Amino acid sequence: MSLYDGELTGVYPEENEDHHAVQMAESDYEDDDSDQPTCKETEDTTAMDVKKGKDIQGISWETMNTTRDRHRQARLQQYANFENIPNSGRTAEKDCTPAKKGQLYYEFQHNTRSxxxxxxxxxxxxxxxxxxxxxxxxxxxxxxxxxxxxxxxxxxxxxxxxxxxxxxxxxxxxxxxxxxxxxxxxxxxxxxxxxxxxxxxxxxxxxxxxxxxxxxxxxxxxxxxxxxxxxxxxxxxxxxxxxxxxxxxxxxxxxxxxxxxxxxxFAWPVNHTSLSPDGKLAVMVGDSPDGLLVDANSGKAVHDLRGHLDFSFASSWNPDGRTFATGNQDKTCRVNSLHIRWEVHGDGRTCGFHPHLRCREWIQQETGSGFLW
Missing domain, CATH: 2.130.10.10 (YVTN repeat-like/Quinoprotein amine dehydrogenase)
Structure with a gap:
């Protein structure tokens, strides 16, 4: 994690506020909803409410001069993603498969704001x-x-x-x-x-x-x-x-x-470590475009993980123990296969896809579904 030690080159206003919170104010916690329309904080939203037309987040769009879709589109266009390595997101996007849209992975049940x-x-x-x-x-x-x-x-x-x-x-x-x-x-x-x-x-x-x-x-x-x-x-x-x-x-x-x-x-600050299901290997990512696959018992590097263009903050193993994913400030998640990496493609090939908005600081793979979220 780079910003804690004063490396603020290229920080956008939103990130400056976050850094200020770390250094100056013990009670100044980041509020991701600071630029969102207001809603009634204590009211919950149920699945029945949504079926009746209520907004999932409880936002009263009818009282505003915009809609949810327009607000979302404006945020996607205006949001400036923080990068430690300039233009990493724009460069990574050229080589990645866009994430598919329109599928229903989960059904909404409840939103609490209490x-x-x-x-x-x-x-x-x-x-x-x-x-x-x-x-x-x-x-x-x-x-x-x-x-x-x-x-x-x-x-x-x-x-x-x-x-x-x-x-x-x-x-x-x-x-x-x-x-x-x-x-x-x-x-x-x-x-x-x-x-x-x-x-x-x-x-x-x-x-x-x-x-x-x-x-x-x-x-x-x-x-x-x-x-x-x-x-x-x-x-x-x-x-x-x-x-x-x-x-x-x-x-x-x-x-x-x-x-x-x-x-x-290690040679760089480690932002995230995840252990393979059998406990033998660990993925380590941090303040480097390259990650490491290491022996979990000795800590020795087994293989370099290449492909990302910025610093990484998330990793997750598939429960099958054969694939794992990494999330990076270049706004990509890259899925690595042990089988492909070592047995088929000697060049250490990975496949990647490009989500929308912000770097990937948290990812998880779901047991039995094949989904990454």
Whole structure:
């Protein structure tokens, strides 16, 4: 993640505001809806409401001098996407297959505006997790919240505005805890919730236990922001998570022993790491047009990932373990096949497609559907 350390060349006004939020104001969280028409914040929208003609977001377009379609088209035309490498998006678009439109992948069910997800930095968006079809965990200002799609109720899991300290004793536990922690990354899986902070803070809570289990600083580097977190299970059944930091390090935490068991170093800040389903390989992307496919146990590079033209912030494996996707500020998602890359095309060929608007900071592949979202 490049903007945290002052590299602001070519930043557009919207991105300048985001950088200012990181440096200056602990309460100035980015609002992606700042240029959107207003709506009634506390009202929800149901599928029945939409069938009756209500806007999905609750926007009263009939009171405005524009329509949803015209507003959307204007935003697509006027939005200036941030680039670390100039003209990367325009160049990448020439070689990519346009994303197909018009298909129905999901049916609208419910839109709630009683729970607000907040993002402190525009490049770091791994702050919402759905652990089941009905359970969502998210950052809302200084709170980690749980929202149930069944009960339509929210519950505060951790209040980070005050003092947070561990209630368990483990070797390396930072017993003093942290205060007013600004969260840049969140992960929830297997009853474990982990937050990562802008100064390398790590806070771990097991959802079936009272209190906080573990706190530590993953790094003391001045540029140690936690860019992403990945919770996974070893073949032995032990629970681990990977913390990707802006100091060019990726740490493997063993949550059975509550300690770092591996510290991998790379040539550039790592923005996102995703582990293959069998746990043997990891995709690592960051402040480089090229990514890496690495051995998850040793951290050694297995293959360079080429094709993108800017910095990457997202990666995701297909559940089949044979393909993975990467998302980049050049506004493309590239799908890599292990079979094609190594056995058919020695040139390391990838196929790419070009979504609309903004860089891809978050992607996920859905089990059994073949869809990428």
């Amino acid at each position: 729970v607000k997800s907040t993002i402190l930095h525009f490049q770091l968006r791994n702050l919402v997790w759905a652990t089941t079809r009905h359970d969502v965990y998210l950052m809302s200002y200084y709170s980690v919240l749980h929202w149930s799609a069944l009960t339509r109720e929210k519950q505060e899991i951790i209040d980070l505005q005050g003092h947070v300290a561990p209630c368990e004793k483990h070797h390396g536990n930072f017993s003093e805890g942290f205060s007013r922690t600004q969260v840049s990354a969140l992960a929830v899986k297997n009853n474990l919730l982990v937050t990562g902070g802008f100064h390398g803070e790590i806070i771990c809570k097991f959802l079936d236990r009272q209190g906080i289990s573990y706190c530590c600083k993953s790094t003391h580097d001045d540029n140690g922001i936690t860019n992403s977190l990945e919770i996974y299970e070893k073949p032995s059944g032990s629970l681990h998570f990977l913390a990707s930091n802006n100091d060019c390090g990726v740490r493997d935490f063993d949550m059975e022993k509550f300690q770092i068991c591996n510290n991998f170093r």
